[in-house]
Each structure stands twice: as C-alpha cells, then as structure tokens.
Amino acid sequence: MKTENQKAWFFVLPVLLLVAFNALIPMMTVVNYSVQETFGDNVFFWQGLDWFQQILRSDRFHAALGRQFLFTFLILIIEVPLGIAIALSMPRSGFWVPVCLVLMALPMLIPWNVVGAMWNIFTLPDIGLLGYFLNHVLGINYDMTQDPIAAWVTIVTMDVWHWTSLVVLLAYAGLVSIPDAYYQAAKIDGASNWAVFRFIQLPKMKTVLTIAILLRFMDSFNIYTEPFVLTGGGPGNSTTLLSIDLVKIALGQFDLGPAAAMSLIYFAITLLVSWLFYTLMTKDDLN
C-alpha cells in the first residue's frame, strides 16, 4: 500500500518563508498603515478608507499619475521600435556578434544612481559635454534645471539610452532562434523584406517582445532613482513622477497613512496595466 505523508510541505516551506518576509509581511504593514492614522509612540487610530479617498481625489496625485503615464508611454513608443530596429540590423554571426552584444549590454550594467548623476553632469549647460555643445556651439537654449521641456527630453533620452538595450537583446534572441529554412521559404515565396519582417520575424519575436514590453512597462512605471538623481522632480513639479511624489509624501512630509494608501493604489495600477498588456498580447495564442 502506498503511504501518504505531508513531507512535500518541507519543500515548499523555504519559498513560503522567503516570500512571506520579503513581500507579504511588508505589504501587510503597508495595508496596516493605509487604514490608520499614526502618531508617535505607536499610537494608531482607525481611519477606514479615508486615505484612499483623499489620494484618489487629490489633484496632486492625478498630475503625478498623468506624468507617469506620459513618461511610460513615451519610453515604450521609442524603445520598443528602436530596440527591434537595432536588433534587426545587428549581425547574426561572425566576429562582430560578441562586440555588439557587449556594447549593447554596457548601459544596463551601470548602477541607476550613477546613470542619473552621469546625465546630470553630461547636460549641465556650462560644463556638461552635451549641455555645453547645445548651448554654446549650436546656440540652442537648453537647461533642464529651468525648462520643463528640456527636463523631459533629458529623462526620456536617459531612459532610452539606459534601457533600449534590454529590448534589443530580447528581440535579438528571438531573431537568432529563427531557422534559416523560414527565410529561404520566404525568399522562395517571393516575399519582400517587409513581408519577412511582418510574417516571420515579428511572429517569432512575439513571445520575447511580450516579455520586453512587460518589463519595460513595469520598470518605467516604477522608475525612481534616475529621475530623482537627475532632476529631483523639477523644475517645479514637472518631472515629479509617481514614485518621486510617493517618497516626498512618505519621507518628506512623513504622512505615512496617505503614502501607504498611495502605494497600494500605485501597485494596483501597475498590476492592472501589466495584466491588460499581457492579456492583449497573448490573446491570439489562446485560440
């Protein structure tokens, strides 16, 4: 007779503990804060959903959310096509492959706060290489500490520089996995380069592109370090993205209740949009 026991739980337990300590417990703490008013000496008052209402009705939150969506929209619309284009133009074999791959991976290896600091110095109007060039050689008035447009152009360019490589590498991985026979079949069918891209390369890259878009969405939607170091959310509030605003509320004003409620709303939006993306991009595969 087969004996049944509960030993299998021991295999799951370590993961359960890990997830509990790094995700569930902190998350529940946030939930805890979001429904209470906190005073010193650990005095709490039940607040219900007041903080959530306050955040959802706040113009400041709406503005930050709007900026966040604009930022994510801009970087996706630039990075995904650009990444695919770069991947398509990279060599598939030979000496230059590793060279290209390493060059592509370099920006991603740089710590995020360093990226922010680099671009900060790079764009300073009087001493930065780019800033000086734009202002004093081309005569364009460019100062991201004064001009919101310039600040936006800079943070978007910085993110494109930092993260397009991720899309490139994933798209490239998808491309090299296509057997030659498909290209031959397409040639024999008389297909144009566009048709090869549309009907062979794009479908074959779809899975990796789905991952690339999801990763880029989540990362850019939650971005904090680089814009914080680069612009600190300014000038004014023009580049205050959701995460920057959140930190201001939580650590600047020490309004833990509203900050906790905002975190949960932020989390819910990220989750919802990711789910939407995923569902839309994989719906063809299901039937």
Place this chain on the structure above:
Amino acid sequence: MALELKDVTKRVGAIQHIKETSLLLEPGHFNVLLGATGSGKTSLIKLMAGLDPMASGQVLMDGEDVSRLSTQKRNISLVHQFFINYPHMTVFENIASPLKVAGMAKSEIADRVEEAAAILQLKPMLHRRPHELSGGQQQRCALARAIAKESRAVFLDEPLANLDYKLREELRDQLPELFAGRGAVVVYATSEPEEALLLGGKTALMRDGRVTQFGATAEIYRNPGNIDAARVFSDPPINTARIIKQGSMARLGAGVTWELSGSAATLSDGSYTIAVRPHHVLPVARDSAKVQLSGRVQVTELSGSESSAHFDMGTGSDTGSWVSLAHGVHPYRVGELHDFYMDPAQAYFFAPDGSRAA
C-alpha cells in the same frame, strides 16, 4: 520549361562543395538527385534556387540566364525535409502566401488553394494551424504550397525523409501524379536508391559534389557507368572484389575461378574490380547463379519476405564482407561456413581507375 546547369561550382572558403557540374533537367518526369548524405544534393538545389551564390557557371531557365536573378524572381518552389510552414498562419493562408505576395486576385487565390488542397486531401484542415496537423499533413501543406504556386521549377529536398514508413509510401505514390502535366521541372533529392527507382524519370547520381552519371533511372540502374555509380545505386551496398583476369578465366581470391562470357571475355588480361548486387548472390545454386563462393556468416537479417546474410570470404581487405539477398527464409547460422552462388553474368567489371570495363 527546362532548367540547365552549365559548369556550375560552389565554393565555401577553400572547400569546393560542388565541382563543375552540367545538367539539363526537363519537365514531364522526375529528375532525381541520388546520393549519400553530404554528396551535394542540397547544395546543388540551393544553387539552382539561387539561395547560395555560385562560384562559377550559369543556371539557365528556358535558355534565359537566371544566374544573377534573386530567388524571389526565379519563380520556383522548394519543399524541405523539415516541414516548413508559417506557424502563425492557417493552412489556407500558408498555401496562399506565395500567391498573395505575387499580388493575385482574391478569388483566384481561393480557387487555386482549393484545388491544391483537394489534390492533397487538405480540405477539412484549411482553417487549422500547422501545429495542429500531423507530420504527413504538414508536409502535404508544404507540397500544396508548391503546387498552388505553379512555379517553373519545383525542388523537393528529401521531402519524405521525416515521415513514417506508411505515409512515405503513400505520398511517394502520389507525387508523380501531383506534378504530372504541370510543366514544371521537378527535382527530387533522395539518398535512397529504391525511391529513385520507384519515382522513375531520370536520375543524376551524386558523389563528393559531382554528378557521376545522369540518365534514365532504369538505364543507370542496369548500366552503372563507373564504380561510384554502382555503389551509389545499390541498397544494401553492392558487393565488390578484386579479380584477376587471365585468358578466359577470372579468379577471385585464392580459390574461386570461373569462365568469363560476353564482353567480359574480351577484356585484356589484368586486374579488375567486379561489382555484384546482393540479390545476384544467392544461398542456393541456380542455372544462372553457379559460381560458388564460400564464406563465414557474420550477420543475418530477415526483412519481410527477404533474408540477407553478410559473409566473409577470407580474401582480405580487397574484398571485405559480401552480402547475399534472397527471397524466402533461409536458415543461416552466424559464425558458420556457408556456400553462396554468384551469377557471373550480372557482374559489372571496372578498371582500376573506376571506369566501367564490361
């Protein structure tokens, strides 16, 4: 439509994949490229299709030089050993894809796809995706694409190699019929001699990147022009041995001698290589098969209604082991001496340079 190769060669680095090859391939029958793996069949097809660059030579279609023409403009079809269909398209869209690219009207595309699907029994599956089909259906889909396109030349590169036995036979029987009367030059690459014989038409024997013989399939089988041709066109491998001709007698090894007849008798004295197909070496004596060979049985196989035996005559490395293939079930014991009888009239004689002597 005729497809002509004039002194084409292919080179990759220092290695010559295809040595100077000239061929005239015509429609109306199958043109089989027969050779072992690595003999250059696929390389040659890729040259004709324009998928690989030629080092030198010309490819002519109906007298027109297409050597510089891209694959897209040659109007050809290619069916691979692997079932290449576009995975995200339905069977209908797959068959229609070359027609769509050519900018054909929708109604005509539908007609042609329907026709091709009917011939290949794919009608119930037109709206499925390739991964929902069996291997045989996937390959039929690829064939339907080639047929619907009505191209000038169709290249079938071992199209049946990845199908199971039954499907292979079924599809092979249909193939000549499928392409009959379409006016396209059909080139069929295979490594199986039996397949070439079943498909008929003409055969080009390939070995080491060159065509060693080209002609009507049955004729080449009966009359191999050189020892390579005899070797390629035999499965199981043809038996070869060095013999000494002296006067009217031939001597194989130490003990086997027989009297020569026919053209072999007129050869000048000297050393030759004979080649005898396994089914002309029998375990029992017949009127025709009467040259007695004695050898130690090494391996025996029983396949269907035929039994084969590998035996070693002990004549050294010149000969190696021979194979006998005979109808019926014959009792062999591995390791025992057994007598076999060769039909001397069926032996091919080759000069030391490999050319056919008699």
